[in-house]
Amino acid sequence: MPTHCPLMALDDLRPFSPDDAGELEFLLFRQDGVISSRQARRFLSDKAIRHRLVSGRWRAAHRGIYLTTTGPVSIHQRRWIAVLAAGRGRLAPLAGLSALAVLGLRGHPDRPIRVLISIDRKDTDPPPGVRVHRTRHLPPQDVHWAGQPPCTMPGRSVIDAAQWARTDEEAVIIVAAAVQQRLVGAADLVPVLERGWRLRRRAVIEAAVADATGGAHSGYEIDFARLCRRAGLPEPSRQVVRVDATGRRRYRDVYFDPWRVHVEIDGGQHMEVRAWYADMRQHNELAIAGERLLRFPGFAVRLRPDEVIAQVRAALIAAGWRP
Numbered sequence: 001m002p003t004h005c006p007l008m009a010l011d012d013l014r015p016f017s018p019d020d021a022g023e024l025e026f027l028l029f030r031q032d033g034v035i036s037s038r039q040a041r042r043f044l045s046d047k048a049i050r051h052r053l054v055s056g057r058w059r060a061a062h063r064g065i066y067l068t069t070t071g072p073v074s075i076h077q078r079r080w081i082a083v084l085a086a087g088r089g090r091l092a093p094l095a096g097l098s099a100l101a102v103l104g105l106r107g108h109p110d111r112p113i114r115v116l117i118s119i120d121r122k123d124t125d126p127p128p129g130v131r132v133h134r135t136r137h138l139p140p141q142d143v144h145w146a147g148q149p150p151c152t153m154p155g156r157s158v159i160d161a162a163q164w165a166r167t168d169e170e171a172v173i174i175v176a177a178a179v180q181q182r183l184v185g186a187a188d189l190v191p192v193l194e195r196g197w198r199l200r201r202r203a204v205i206e207a208a209v210a211d212a213t214g215g216a217h218s219g220y221e222i223d224f225a226r227l228c229r230r231a232g233l234p235e236p237s238r239q240v241v242r243v244d245a246t247g248r249r250r251y252r253d254v255y256f257d258p259w260r261v262h263v264e265i266d267g268g269q270h271m272e273v274r275a276w277y278a279d280m281r282q283h284n285e286l287a288i289a290g291e292r293l294l295r296f297p298g299f300a301v302r303l304r305p306d307e308v309i310a311q312v313r314a315a316l317i318a319a320g321w322r323p
Contacts, residue, residue, distance in 0.1 A: 030148065033069035034061065034080035038090070062127045064088070079113055082130040083149040086115040088122075091150050093143050095133060096161040097174070099151035105183055108174065114164070116152060133164070137197040154178070155188030162208065163200040171201060172208040172299040179212040186213040204303070211298045220265045220298040224254060224308070227301070231309045232323065233316065236263065259319035260291040263312060265298055292319060 024043045028035060040049050052058040053066070061067045062085045067077065079094060079102070086092040093099065095116035097108050112131040119134045126132050142156040152160065158178045162171040178184045189209045199205065211220070228236060236254045254263035286293045292315050296308050317323075 028068055031080050031084075032074070032077050033067060034077050034084060035066050035068060036084040036090075037064040037066070038088075039084075040066065061085075063125060065127075078127075078129070079149050081127055082113045082115050085125075085127050086117060086130060086132050091145065092117045092121075092132075093145070093147075094149055094151040096152075096157060096164050099157035100154070100161060100174075100178065100183065102147060102149065102151050103154055103157065103183055105178060105181060107177065108161075114160075116160070133160070137195065142192075153188075154184045155192045158184050158189060159192045159199070159205060162205045168201060168204045168303050169299065171204055172211075172297075172303070175205065175208040176212045189213070204299075207302060208299060220301045221254065223301050224263070224265060227305050227309055228312070231313065233309070233313060234258075234321065256316060256319075256321075259316055259321050261312075261315050261319050262286060262291060262293040264293065264295045265301060266295055 027039065037049065044052075049058075049066075052068075053060065058066045058068050061073070061077075061081045065081050065085050067073065067081075069077075073081075079098065082098075083092055083094060084090075092115045094102060094114065096110075096114040097105070098110040098114045100108065101110040112129050114131045114133060115126075116133050116135055116138060118138055119136045121134075142153050144151055144153055151157065158175060161174045161178075165171040165174060175189075186209070193199070193202075193206060193209065225236065228234070234256055236256050254265070255261070256263075282293075294311060294315055300308055
């Protein structure tokens with residue numbers, strides 16, 4: 001896979017021809033009317049470019065980046081401006097949530113627009129609202145150069161978005177959303193993590209990937225049992241079999257039997273619509289039977305243990321337990 005588009009590498013000045021007109025028109029169509037001065041000089045002389053700017057046919061979007069359309073600048077055009085400006089006229093891929101927005105992730109705004117460049121490239125003047133990230137690790141398999149605009153591949157995009165998130169909780173939510181919306185799976189995420197490159201909040205991201213792809217459920221139950229022991233709570237039973245109203249066998253993650261308090265630790269599979277409704281139905285059945293059910297996302301057991309234990313303690317005391 002090429003490391004950058006051939007159109008970006010040419011800087012020659014030659015007479016404008018009908019063939020050039022077709023290529024220029026296609027380039028502008030592909031880039032939603034955004035073009036860099038480096039690209040424009042492949043087809044036009046400096047005088048011809050200046051004429052287009054002075055006449056108002058083109059307008060400057062950023063230093064060395066032109067808009068060839070009128071009217072408000074769309075978010076798609078802003079992404080192209082970011083991709084071209086951060087790369088100094090060559091392509092620099094969208095990354096993190098900005099790449100995921102192009103790839104189809106819903107519900108996560110991509111502001112600021114994020115692009116990724118190699119550590120040896122410089123960018124001292126990105127457009128407003130654009131964040132430039134540098135990396136020592138950007139192998140060809142991590143970039144979809146034919147994207148519109150070019151962006152990092154789904155697995156790399158999710159991992160970067162998680163490490164750039166404001167909080168650990170936000171990082172976990174991004175991983176879970178990408179898996180839930182079928183943008184990525186374990187086959188996309190695990191190889192990125194296994195490369196051994198320096199990664200912010202690696203432990204949190206690895207746990208989130210394992211949870212969202214179905215590999216961390218029992219680990220959360222073990223961690224929960226440890227929390228109970230440290231807090232002086234009763235020892236719960238794990239994976240208790242119960243029979244629901246329809247006669248089906250159900251497994252409860254954690255059960256404090258004498259006080260009829262259930263604790264469910266939800267992994268990524270609980271975010272699916274069908275699983276979500278099934279969980280609600282089971283919750284209702286327990287409430288009808290006079291039992292208590294507490295539910296926590298898996299990441300809360302590790303990231304917010306004090307909150308989890310406080311609520312479990314309150315439920316046990318309300319059910320009659322005395323420390």
